[in-house]
Amino acid sequence: MKPIGVFDSGVGGLTVARELFRQLPGEDIIYFGDIARVPYGIKSRETVIRFSIDNILFLLQHEVKLICVACNTVSSVALPVIRNHFKVPLVGVIAPAVREAVYATKNKRIGVIGTHGTIKSHTYETEIQHLDPEIKVFTRACPLFVPFVEEGWLKGNVVKDVAQTYLKPLKESRIDTLILGCTHYPLLKPVLQEVLGKSVVLIDSATQVAVEVKKILGTDGALNKKRRGKHKFYVSDNPGWFQELAGRFLGEKVKDVAKCIS
Amino acid sequence: MKPIGVFDSGVGGLTVARELFRQLPGEDIIYFGDIARVPYGIKSRETVIRFSIDNILFLLQHEVKLICVACNTVSSVALPVIRNHFKVPLVGVIAPAVREAVYATKNKRIGVIGTHGTIKSHTYETEIQHLDPEIKVFTRACPLFVPFVEEGWLKGNVVKDVAQTYLKPLKESRIDTLILGCTHYPLLKPVLQEVLGKSVVLIDSATQVAVEVKKILGTDGALNKKRRGKHKFYVSDNPGWFQELAGRFLGEKVKDVAKCIS
Numbered sequence: 451m452k453p454i455g456v457f458d459s460g461v462g463g464l465t466v467a468r469e470l471f472r473q474l475p476g477e478d479i480i481y482f483g484d485i486a487r488v489p490y491g492i493k494s495r496e497t498v499i500r501f502s503i504d505n506i507l508f509l510l511q512h513e514v515k516l517i518c519v520a521c522n523t524v525s526s527v528a529l530p531v532i533r534n535h536f537k538v539p540l541v542g543v544i545a546p547a548v549r550e551a552v553y554a555t556k557n558k559r560i561g562v563i564g565t566h567g568t569i570k571s572h573t574y575e576t577e578i579q580h581l582d583p584e585i586k587v588f589t590r591a592c593p594l595f596v597p598f599v600e601e602g603w604l605k606g607n608v609v610k611d612v613a614q615t616y617l618k619p620l621k622e623s624r625i626d627t628l629i630l631g632c633t634h635y636p637l638l639k640p641v642l643q644e645v646l647g648k649s650v651v652l653i654d655s656a657t658q659v660a661v662e663v664k665k666i667l668g669t670d671g672a673l674n675k676k677r678r679g680k681h682k683f684y685v686s687d688n689p690g691w692f693q694e695l696a697g698r699f700l701g702e703k704v705k706d707v708a709k710c711i712s
Numbered sequence: 713m714k715p716i717g718v719f720d721s722g723v724g725g726l727t728v729a730r731e732l733f734r735q736l737p738g739e740d741i742i743y744f745g746d747i748a749r750v751p752y753g754i755k756s757r758e759t760v761i762r763f764s765i766d767n768i769l770f771l772l773q774h775e776v777k778l779i780c781v782a783c784n785t786v787s788s789v790a791l792p793v794i795r796n797h798f799k800v801p802l803v804g805v806i807a808p809a810v811r812e813a814v815y816a817t818k819n820k821r822i823g824v825i826g827t828h829g830t831i832k833s834h835t836y837e838t839e840i841q842h843l844d845p846e847i848k849v850f851t852r853a854c855p856l857f858v859p860f861v862e863e864g865w866l867k868g869n870v871v872k873d874v875a876q877t878y879l880k881p882l883k884e885s886r887i888d889t890l891i892l893g894c895t896h897y898p899l900l901k902p903v904l905q906e907v908l909g910k911s912v913v914l915i916d917s918a919t920q921v922a923v924e925v926k927k928i929l930g931t932d933g934a935l936n937k938k939r940r941g942k943h944k945f946y947v948s949d950n951p952g953w954f955q956e957l958a959g960r961f962l963g964e965k966v967k968d969v970a971k972c973i974s
Contacts, residue, residue: 486749486759492750492862493747496949607873608873611870
C-alpha cells in the first residue's frame with residue numbers, strides 16, 4: 451500500500467497532518483515542508499505555482515497515492531491552476547473549510563483571515579459565493595500572525611493587540627463565523643476567540659480535510675487498514691528548527707526528519 | 713566603467729544601497745533582492761551559503777567590479793566561508809559596524825541585535841573581541857522586527873511592546889552602544905532609541921560600508937566619476953511588492969525593477 455503525501459511551505463501544514471494521523475492511523479504519511487523557501491504568503495502567483503509543482507514532484511518520487519496540499523496559500527493560489535495537471539488526487543484546504551463555514555453561519559456574514567497571497571487570490575469569496583451567493587464575505591490579510599506563531603508568542607498583550615488591530619474591521623462587519631485561512635492560525639485560537647467573543651465560530655479546515663481524504667481513498671479502495679502507519683518528515687532546510695516547532699503543532703515529538711533538496 | 717553589485721535576501725539591503733547612492737553618485741549600481749527565497753534569517757548555514765553563491769553568480773553575469781553584501785545574515789553566516797572563492801572584492805556589513813561600535817563604546821559593553829542566523833553565527837562577538845578583547849558583547853535575536861518593518865508597523869504601542877520585550881535583557885546589561893545587525897532595523901531607530909533611552913548609541917553599518925566601498929575602488933583606480941550613475945534593480949519575485957517597500961527604505965521611488973530567476 452502506498453503512502454499519503456502532505457506538503458506545506460513550512461510547519462503550518464502539521465495542523466492538518468495531525469488530523470490525518472488521528473483519523474487515518476493505519477496510513478503511511480510523508481510530510482514535506484519547504485523550509486528553504488518558506489514563507490509563500492508574500493510571494494507571487496507564478497512563484498507559488500513553481501514551488502508547488504516542485505513539491506508535488508518530490509512527493510511523487512515517493513509514489514504517494516494522494517497528495518494533501520496542507521497550505522492555504524498553495525490551495526488558493528496554485529491549486530486552481532495545477533489541479534488537473536497530475537494523475538494523483540490533490541486535496542486542498544479551501545473547499546472543506548468553506549463547506550463547514552457555509553453550514554455554520556446563521557447571519558450569512560463570514561470572515562476570512564490569511565496571508566497576503568491567500569487573501570489577494572479571492573479564492574475563498576469565490577468558493578463561498580459559489581455555494582451560497584447570498585453570503586457576504588469579509589477578508590483580511592494578517593501577515594504578522596505567522597511569525598508570531600513561529601516564534602511561540604501565542605498569548606499575552608502583544609499578540610492580543612495585533613489580533614485586535616487585524617480583527618477590528620471584521621468585528622465591525624458583524625461576522626458570526628471566521629475561517630482561519632492559514633494552517634498556522636489554529637494555534638492562535640484562544641486569543642482570536644477572546645478578541646472576537648464567544649459567539650463567533652472559528653473554522654479551521656484540518657478535520658474536514660482528513661474526512662475528505664478518507665472519503666476519496668475509501669471510494670478508490672485505497673485505504674490502508676494496517677494497525678499503525680509510519681510517519682516520515684522531509685524538509686528542504688533546517689531539520690532542527692522544524693523539529694523544535696513540530697512539537698508545538700503536532701502535540702507530539704517528531705523523530706524521523708530528513709533534509710532533502712526539493 | 714563597470715557597475716557595483718549589491719545583494720540582499722530582500723529589501724533590507726536598500727538601506728545600504730541608499731548610502732552608496734549618496735556617497736558614490738557617479739557609480740552604476742545593480743541591486744539584487746532574492747524575494748523568492750526571503751527571509752534568510754531562519755535558514756541554515758548551508759542554505760544561506762548556497763543562496764549567496766547563486767546571488768553572486770547572478771551579479772557576476774552583469775560584470776560587476778565589486779559586490780556589496782548588504783545583508784547581515786549573509787555577511788555573518790556565509791561570507792567567512794566564501795570570501796576567498798571569488799576574484800571580485802566582496803564587502804560585507806559586519807566589519808564596518810564593528811569598527812564604529814568599538815570606537816563609540818565608552819563602558820565597553822556593546823549590544824547586538826539581528827536575525828536568528830546572524831546571532832547564532834557569533835560573528836559579531838568574534839569580530840568585536842578581535843579588535844578589543846576587553847569588550848563585553850550582549851546579543852539578542854529579534855526575528856519579529858523584520859515582518860513588522862515589512863508590514864510598515866514602524867511605530868505605535870505594539871511595536872514598542874515587542875521592542876521592550878526584546879531589548880529588556882540588553883538594557884539590564886547596561887550596554888551604551890547597540891549594533892543594528894540587520895539592514896531592516898534602521899527604520900525602527902525612533903522606537904529603539906525611545907525604549908533604550910537617549911544615552912545609548914545606535915550603530916547601523918550603511919554609512920561605513922559606503923566609505924569602505926569608496927576606499928577599495930579608489931585604491932584600485934576603479935572609481936566612476938561620471939556625473940550621475942544608473943541604478944538598476946533585479947528581484948527573483950514580486951517586483952510590485954519590492955517597489956512598494958523600496959520607497960520606504962530608499963526615501964525615493966524605484967522605477968527600474970526587473971524580475972529574474974537567480
